Structures are given as C-alpha cells and as structure tokens.
Amino acid sequence: MIVPSFSISSVERDTGLTKDVLRVWERRYGFPFPIRDANGERSYSSDQVERLRLIKRLMNQGHRPGKLIGLSIEVLMSIVPRSAITKQDKNELESKDIITLLDLIKQHASAGYKQAMQQQLARLGLQRFVQDIVAPLTVLIGRAWENGSLDVFEEHLFSEMTNRVMRMAIDALPDGNRWPRILLTTVSDEQHSLGLLMAESILALEGAECISLGNQLPLLEIGHAACAQHTDIVALSFSTAFPQRQIPGLLKELRNVLKPEVSLWTGGCGIAKLAKIDEILLLPSLDDIVTALAEWRVQHSNNMVLKEVVD
Amino acid sequence: MIVPSFSISSVERDTGLTKDVLRVWERRYGFPFPIRDANGERSYSSDQVERLRLIKRLMNQGHRPGKLIGLSIEVLMSIVPRSAITKQDKNELESKDIITLLDLIKQHASAGYKQAMQQQLARLGLQRFVQDIVAPLTVLIGRAWENGSLDVFEEHLFSEMTNRVMRMAIDALPDGNRWPRILLTTVSDEQHSLGLLMAESILALEGAECISLGNQLPLLEIGHAACAQHTDIVALSFSTAFPQRQIPGLLKELRNVLKPEVSLWTGGCGIAKLAKIDEILLLPSLDDIVTALAEWRVQHSNNMVLKEVVD
DNA sequence: ATCATTATATGTCTAGGACAATATGATTGT
DNA sequence: ACAATCATATTGTCCTAGACATATAATGAT
Numbered sequence: 001m002i003v004p005s006f007s008i009s010s011v012e013r014d015t016g017l018t019k020d021v022l023r024v025w026e027r028r029y030g031f032p033f034p035i036r037d038a039n040g041e042r043s044y045s046s047d048q049v050e051r052l053r054l055i056k057r058l059m060n061q062g063h064r065p066g067k068l069i070g071l072s073i074e075v076l077m078s079i080v081p082r083s084a085i086t087k088q089d090k091n092e093l094e095s096k097d098i099i100t101l102l103d104l105i106k107q108h109a110s111a112g113y114k115q116a117m118q119q120q121l122a123r124l125g126l127q128r129f130v131q132d133i134v135a136p137l138t139v140l141i142g143r144a145w146e147n148g149s150l151d152v153f154e155e156h157l158f159s160e161m162t163n164r165v166m167r168m169a170i171d172a173l174p175d176g177n178r179w180p181r182i183l184l185t186t187v188s189d190e191q192h193s194l195g196l197l198m199a200e201s202i203l204a205l206e207g208a209e210c211i212s213l214g215n216q217l218p219l220l221e222i223g224h225a226a227c228a229q230h231t232d233i234v235a236l237s238f239s240t241a242f243p244q245r246q247i248p249g250l251l252k253e254l255r256n257v258l259k260p261e262v263s264l265w266t267g268g269c270g271i272a273k274l275a276k277i278d279e280i281l282l283l284p285s286l287d288d289i290v291t292a293l294a295e296w297r298v299q300h301s302n303n304m305v306l307k308e309v310v311d
Numbered sequence: 312m313i314v315p316s317f318s319i320s321s322v323e324r325d326t327g328l329t330k331d332v333l334r335v336w337e338r339r340y341g342f343p344f345p346i347r348d349a350n351g352e353r354s355y356s357s358d359q360v361e362r363l364r365l366i367k368r369l370m371n372q373g374h375r376p377g378k379l380i381g382l383s384i385e386v387l388m389s390i391v392p393r394s395a396i397t398k399q400d401k402n403e404l405e406s407k408d409i410i411t412l413l414d415l416i417k418q419h420a421s422a423g424y425k426q427a428m429q430q431q432l433a434r435l436g437l438q439r440f441v442q443d444i445v446a447p448l449t450v451l452i453g454r455a456w457e458n459g460s461l462d463v464f465e466e467h468l469f470s471e472m473t474n475r476v477m478r479m480a481i482d483a484l485p486d487g488n489r490w491p492r493i494l495l496t497t498v499s500d501e502q503h504s505l506g507l508l509m510a511e512s513i514l515a516l517e518g519a520e521c522i523s524l525g526n527q528l529p530l531l532e533i534g535h536a537a538c539a540q541h542t543d544i545v546a547l548s549f550s551t552a553f554p555q556r557q558i559p560g561l562l563k564e565l566r567n568v569l570k571p572e573v574s575l576w577t578g579g580c581g582i583a584k585l586a587k588i589d590e591i592l593l594l595p596s597l598d599d600i601v602t603a604l605a606e607w608r609v610q611h612s613n614n615m616v617l618k619e620v621v622d
Numbered sequence: 623a624t625c626a627t628t629a630t631a632t633g634t635c636t637a638g639g640a641c642a643a644t645a646t647g648a649t650t651g652t
Numbered sequence: 653a654c655a656a657t658c659a660t661a662t663t664g665t666c667c668t669a670g671a672c673a674t675a676t677a678a679t680g681a682t
Binding site: 007008009019023027039040041042064245 | 665666667668669674675676677
Binding site for chain 2: 004006010013014046049050053108110111151152153156157159160163164167168171175185187188189191211212213214215216217218219220221222224225228229253256257
C-alpha cells in the first residue's frame with residue numbers, strides 16, 4: 001500500500017492556503033510539519049492536509065489560526081457546530097420546502113433534486129423561485145459547508161444542478177427591446193456563480209439586457225469587455241467564500257480600469273460587511289437590484305430617449 | 312488622471328504568471344522591471360502587464376520566454392500569426408457553418424449565436440451537433456485565442472453561450488435505467504468546462520448515468536465524491552490551456568486517492584501528447600469515449616447482472 | 623460602558639540561492 | 653544526409669529567513 005503524500009503545491013491547490021502561508025505557519029507554529037523528500041522538499045501527509053482543511057473551514061467562520069493550530073483533529077471537529085443549521089435556521093424559514101431540498105442534496109438524490117426544483121420553479125415563477133427558494137437555499141448550503149455538515153462535492157453538485165435549472169429558466173424568457181446593457185461576471189478566484197445567475201434572473205425579468213461572461217474573468221478583460229460590448233453597467237458577484245480583505249482593492253482597481261460613464265455594481269453575500277466605496281454601488285440583497293435598476297433608469301432616461309431617436 | 316498600477320498579486324491574477332516567475336524573470340532578464348512603491352514593493356504599469364500577457368500567449372504557442380523577453384510590444388505583436396485561422400483551418404472544415412458561428416462570436420452577436428447554435432442542434436441531433444459543431448468550434452476558438460485574434464472575454468462569451476445550449480440539450484434527454492455511474496469533473500486550475508459537457512453529452516446518449524460536479528473540484532474531494540456516490544468511473548477533462556507538465560503527477564495522485572475498482576478516464580485536447588499511465592485511460596477524442604464505454608460494459612457485465620438480480 | 627491607544631497576530635512581500643526537469647545544440651554513428 | 657546520444661543552457665519551482673503593513677485583541681482613559 002502506497003501512502004499518499006503531497007507536495008506544497010498540491011496542498012496549496014487542495015486547501016487554498018498559499019505556499020507562503022504554509023511555510024510561515026511551519027516556522028511560527030510548528031504546524032504543519034511535513035517530512036522532507038530526497039530533494040529537501042516538503043512532503044505532507046494526508047492527515048496534515050485533512051487537518052489543514054478543517055482549520056481553513058474554521059477560519060472562514062471567524063476563528064483565528066493561532067488558536068486552532070496545535071489542536072488535534074478531534075478537538076477541531078468538536079468545535080464545529082455540526083447541527084447548527086437545523087437549530088436556528090429552520091425557524092427562520094417559513095417554508096419547509098427548502099429543508100426538503102437540502103435533504104435531497106445530502107442524500108445525493110440529484111435527479112429528485114432537479115425535479116423538485118423544476119416543480120418549485122413552475123409553481124412560483126422565476127422571480128419568487130429565485131428570491132424564496134434559490135437565495136435562501138444557497139445561504140443554507142453555504143452555512144452547511146462552513147459547518148462541515150456538507151462536503152465540498154455536495155456543494156458542487158448543488159451548484160451544478162441549480163445552475164441548470166436557472167439557466168433554463170433564463171433562456172426561456174422572451175427577448176425583445178432590452179435596456180440597459182449589463183455585463184455580468186465574477187473576478188478571478190471567485191468560484192461561485194449562483195449569485196450571478198440569481199442577479200441575471202432578476203435583471204432579465206426587469207427587462208435589462210444581460211451579457212453573462214461566466215466566471216473568473218481577469219480584471220483587465222472585464223475592462224476590455226465592457227468597452228467592446230458598450231455596456232452601461234458592470235455587475236460583479238462576491239460569495240462569502242471570497243477573501244473579504246481583497247475586495248476593496250480589487251474594486252478600486254477595476255473602477256480605475258473602467259470608463260467613468262460605466263456604472264460598477266457589486267452584489268452577493270461577500271459584500272455584506274463592506275464599507276462604502278466611491279463610484280461603486282453595493283447591492284447586498286436581491287431586492288436592492290430592482291431599486292438600483294429603477295434609479296439608474298431614471299438618471300439615464302435622457303440618454304435613452306436620445307438612443308431611441310437615433311434608432 | 313490616475314495612472315493604474317498593479318501589485319505583484321494583481322499581475323499574477325491577470326497574467327497567470329506566478330509571483331516566483333515574475334521575480335525570477337526580473338532578476339534574470341531585467342523584465343518586467345516594475346517601479347517600487349513607498350514600501351519597496353513592486354508596482355507594475357499597465358504596459359508591462361499587457362506585454363506580459365502577450366508573452367504568456369506566445370509561450371502557450373511554444374515560444375520560450377528567454378527569446379521573447381526583451382522584444383518590444385510591436386515586435387511581439389508581429390510574431391503572432393493573426394490570420395492563421397482562416398488560412399489553414401478553413402480548408403480542414405467541410406462545413407462553413409462553423410466559420411459562420413465563429414464570426415458571430417467575433418461580432419459579439421450573442422443572441423444570434425445562441426439562435427444559430429440551437430438551430431444546428433435541432434438539425435443535427437445532439438450527437439452530431441457535439442461532434443461536428445461544438446468540438447471543432449471549440450478547437451477553433453482555442454486556436455484563435457492563442458493567436459490573439461480573440462479576446463479572453465470573447466472566449467468566455469462563447470463558452471457561456473455554448474454551455475447553455477448544451478446543458479439544455481442534455482437535460483432534455485430521457486432518464487431511465489442508466490449504467491454505469493460516471494462522475495464528471497475537472498481538477499482545480501482547469502477553467503474550461505466545455506470538454507466535460509461534450510463528454511457528458513456523448514455518455515448520456517450512450518445510456519450512462521452522468522453525475523456532473525462542475526469545475527475545479529479539489530483532488531481529495533474527487534475521491535470523497537467517487538466513494539459517496541458509488542461511481543464506477545471518474546472522468547476528467549483537460550483543456551489545452553492546462554499546464555501539460557502537471558497532468559501526469561496530478562493523475563497519479565488521483566489514482567492513489569481513488570479505490571482501485573473505480574476506473575479513471577481522462578479526455579480533452581490537453582492529453583493528446585501524454586504518455587500512457589498505468590491504470591488510467593486516455594481518451595483523446597470523443598469517439599474514443601464510445602468504444603471505451605462499450606469495452607467497460609463488456610468487462611463489467613457480470614457485475615451488472617448481479618446488480619439487476621439484487622434490484 | 624465607550625472610545626482611543628498600544629500590543630500581538632497574521633498574511634504577504636522581499637532577497638538571493640539551489641536544483642530538477644526540460645529544451646537546445648553538438649557530436650557521433652549509420 | 654539523417655538519426656541517436658550526450659553535453660549544455662534554459663527555465664520553473666522550491667528553499668531559507670527577514671521585514672513590515674494591516675487586522676484583531678487587549679489595555680487604559682474618559
């Protein structure tokens with residue numbers, strides 16, 4: 001039996017902790033303390049990687065590494081409030097449907113989940129489906145992931161299935177004379193695309209023209225795209241999983257890259273605690289999108305008239 | 312007017328060149344040579360970032376950095392064979408439809424593109440659509456991107472739109488008694504998901520049960536997922552953009568993580584030049600998938616009978 | 623109790639060295 | 653002239669170890 005061991009880059013890939021962090025932790029805290037291979041390079045055991053992943057998860061919940069490192073896996077596991085979802089969240093939810101859907105995911109019943117979702121969509125219509133089902137469910141899934149009561153792959157499964165249902169619904173919307181042109185994307189390192197799809201649903205329902213460029217578009221490319229596509233608004237989404245501290249700098253950089261007349265909107269759970277930034281609109285909830293769009297239209301109604309005349 | 316400047320991490324994000332590479336190039340070749348900010352930290356100009364992106368692109372075409380660095384932007388641009396697509400590739404293509412589609416992308420006519428794709432899908436059926444349209448078009452787009460005749464965001468746009476068309480088609484397939492269970496995903500750092508969707512189309516058409524976990528699943532999670540979902544086969548896709556050298560190590564690592572009875576299949580243009588690896592099936596073309604599946608079924612027909620009896 | 627200030631914790635940057643893997647070029651044999 | 657082998661150059665990634673800015677916690681003052 002071969003004992004699997006991992007190079008520092010593998011660990012970086014699998015844990016999301018940079019090489020710099022892994023080395024400095026080793027220097028400071030003595031953990032992780034990998035053995036060295038024939039070339040003097042670090043070689044991490046599966047156990048260490050597993051422990052690092054646990055630590056990373058707890059850090060996302062607000063714990064600090066200094067307190068976590070040095071604790072055994074058992075102790076770390078006990079910190080995680082595994083049942084925290086059912087306790088507080090169940091009360092907040094008016095509808096049991098969401099719990100049912102979550103359970104389907106946990107049972108890996110992908111076909112059943114898809115069917116249930118499509119049923120909900122048909123029953124509620126896209127707007128209500130997004131606001132009452134997808135959004136709270138996504139939050140719930142996110143929390144479950146933080147808790148460790150949901151595996152990463154289960155979260156991926158959820159994401160993939162939900163993606164399909166929503167995309168189909170968006171595609172079914174009638175096209176027509178849409179305005180304004182909104183470019184939707186996420187920055188590099190932001191994996192989660194559901195927030196973007198939710199935003200797209202809402203915006204498309206409100207009659208905006210959505211140009212979805214998918215995930216992880218490099219900053220400068222966002223600028224290029226906005227220019228080439230003559231977009232009125234660039235909309236970004238940040239999930240809770242995205243490192244908060246990087247966001248302000250990122251947004252300012254992007255603001256500099258974009259033409260001044262292009263509005264920059266950001267949404268997603270990741271920006272909830274963010275301070276205001278000049279010339280950037282923060283839309284923490286889906287409802288804000290609707291009002292923001294209405295306001296934008298009022299402010300730009302002149303141009304619109306002009307545009308229509310030209311047409 | 313604020314002159315935008317970029318930190319070393321921004322440049323890493325935007326160019327895909329690691330911090331280590333950026334620093335060692337500066338030491339060795341004297342480029343990029345960023346100015347230093349008040350803290351002595353590197354601060355790159357837009358020009359340098361642009362030049363780095365060009366260099367990166369040329370490197371993907373096989374050029375070596377030592378020869379490229381030191382050349383001015385103008386010289387670099389002249390190296391790029393901008394019209395290479397239309398020259399050689401047009402002849403290879405029996406159908407003009409693909410060129411038409413490519414042109415639609417280049418004109419950013421997303422609505423028209425989507426419509427044209429759906430039309431092709433309806434005309435050819437999913438199998439032929441994937442093999443005759445999507446696959447060659449993807450290759451073409453990839454080459455155009457390497458050439459620089461296509462912006463990154465245009466490639467994203469293509470990817471996003473094509474994604475939607477294919478997903479819809481896959482969802483429309485009837486479910487039923489499917490076998491074997493195949494888990495589809497890509498590893499971290501692999502951005503491209505179209506290859507996976509093409510594979511899923513083919514496999515689903517052949518009656519396999521596809522569990523798509525989307526993009527960028529960490530290695531260990533692939534193992535967890537395979538176990539939890541009782542998958543028979545794990546299928547990965549590598550695009551040409553994925554760093555070739557990392558693939559063998561990655562696959563061996565994954566092979567170690569997976570149970571021996573689970574088959575590991577890999578496909579995509581990224582593995583075309585790869586040497587054989589023990590216990591890992593390489594499927595360079597979409598046709599190989601069909602034969603591989605047939606073979607697998609023959610080899611595992613006993614288990615299947617057993618399974619059906621249990622049911 | 624609330625706010626301002628200091629101290630600790632933590633991530634990210636820095637420099638420059640080393641080495642393994644890959645690619646190129648030279649030499650030799652057929 | 654062409655193919656194969658070996659030497660050399662190129663290039664990415666790892667290494668150590670130090671510094672500092674920023675974020676968080678702890679202290680003290682109002």
